[in-house]
Amino acid sequence: MDAVQGLETGDTFILHATFKPVPLFAVMKAKGFTYESEQLDKKHWKVTFVKRGLGQ
Template identity: 60%
Template sequence: MEQRIIELDVREDLKNKIEPFQKIMEAIKEVKDNDIFILHAPFKPVPLFGVLKVKGFTHAEEEIDKKYWKVTFTKKA
């Protein structure tokens, strides 16, 4: 089974005061075991870590710039 990468950038949504939680939840519905979901956000989305952990994801975060975080979530098989 081929590993897929699904990316979502919510920086513009948050800049425009649009809550991206629903968009994120919709995106992760597409993520299968061992797939990768990459989230681009203007801050470290700590509350999301617990929500996605319950759904079987591990994560690694990287601060790219002062207001740019890249978080890589992997769905455990």
Template identity: 60%
Template sequence: MNEKSTVVEVDVREDIKNNIEPFKKIMDAVKTLEPNQQLILHAPFNPFPLYKVLGKKGFTHQSEQLEKKHWKIIFTKKEVDRQ
């Protein structure tokens, strides 16, 4: 791996608690990722709609419920096939 950080971490739990829409914050972080880099998202629920949105952008995901209102989701940007 190179020296550049391979992980970007975003926590939207406070945003959602304060009725702030977190979608732009998440998508701004996604735009900075390169192939094989990861976005770790902390959310108060399992964000099913986001899986489809980011899946179309080439991301896979793994989710884990850490507490009642704390989900950790790891999105990984897939390497682009160049043939």
């Protein structure tokens, strides 16, 4: 989680994984992020997290 600690409103974090990291979605939401996930191949997921501002 060190990778996202310094991110500010509007900053983006892109994660590539071999599976859809569903448990991570709730963790990141609690830290103030929205996300979009895309399956690029059978074992390749790209998840884009964006840091929300207050009240968003």
